[in-house]
Amino acid sequence: MTTSVASSEPDLSPVPVAGPCGAAIDTCRVADLIAQLLVALGEDPAREGLAGTPDRVAAWWRAFLSPDDAATATCFTESQLSDQLVIVGGMSVWSLCEHHMLPMNLQVTAGYVPNGEVVGLSKFGRIAQHYAGRLQVQERFTQQFAEHLAGVIGREDVAVAVRGVHLCMSMRGVRMEAARTTTVHAGGQFRSDPVLNQQFVTLAAAQWNAA
Ligand SMILES: Nc1nc2c(ncn2[C@@H]2O[C@H](COP(=O)(O)OP(=O)(O)OP(=O)(O)O)[C@@H](O)[C@H]2O)c(=O)[nH]1
Ligand SMILES: [Zn+2]
Known part of the structure; x- marks a missing residue:
């Protein structure tokens, strides 16, 4: 029996988010590149287990590179x-x-x-x-x-x-x-x-x- 676990969708919204250097993080391009990386590693990014991986990894990069702004310290x-x-x-x-x-x-x-x-x-x-x-x-x-x-x-x-x-x-x-x-x-x-x-x-x- 297969148990499915509900997971939230990765955040790939096109709203530009700036990375630490100020340049926008191109999340869709990151996802494309992760898919290419999987191919270069001899994997099949279309196989069942990897289908959502590029989007998940891209969403993680976006979240990691744009943490809450520390500018206002009360x-x-x-x-x-x-x-x-x-x-x-x-x-x-x-x-x-x-x-x-x-x-x-x-x-x-x-x-x-x-x-x-x-x-x-x-x-x-x-x-x-x-x-x-x-x-x-x-x-x-x-x-x-x-x-x-x-x-x-x-x-x-x-x-x-x-x-x-x-x-x-x-x-x-x-x-x-x-x-x-x-x-x-x-x-x-x-x-x-x-x-x-x-x-x-x-x-x-x-x-x-x-x-
Ligand atoms: N000073 C410093 N060095 C770091 C930090 N994080 C990683 N490194 C070091 O960056 C160095 C990169 O060395 P390279 O010789 O270019 O790379 P490498 O051949 O992969 O080196 P090894 O880790 O020794 O296998 C390594 O000595 C790492 O330990 C850090 O936060 N500060
Ligand atoms: Zn290192």
Whole structure:
């Protein structure tokens, strides 16, 4: 007996969506190219199991490359607040290594010291998703996240730590499944104050150990 599972239709609507570089994502052309790729791989894109694959893959690319806009980070006035370290951790995003187009999982921890204003907590996750949704390298992701957050608070006093698992290092190539890459950006106070820096790194590592 065959059981069919209802699935939503892939989103191939012709409404142009801009990719990370600003150029429109041509979803129909992507679907065509995936069908061609299947042929080049010796497959039959018309066979039953693959019939919807090019559209599904194209819809995934479209969704991946156009995550929610991170441009608006809501801030709230907290005029009495100062000298408090705020750290948001446990943010897990998927990106794609630009050398092999294979997934990398990035565990992101970000910190800042509020001065009169606090940043809406969910916005940290949105910033992470925004810069993950593109062909990336971990170091650039870390830098872009830090620069964006610094822009939101209007100061350089931000720290970002990222621990990455790169499938191009685990499922292929050197095949080192346990390899983890850590990148740390420490700006402003986090650079000049070793105690603050150490607090951040310790708390970021604790987040990863708990994961
Ligand atoms: N610095 C950095 N390197 C990355 C990242 N993601 C993948 N790479 C590396 O990109 C490099 C590409 O190296 P190449 O020699 O051109 O490609 P390759 O022959 O497939 O390399 P191997 O992975 O060693 O098999 C590899 O060393 C990857 O580990 C990243 O986020 N940051
Ligand atoms: Zn890679």
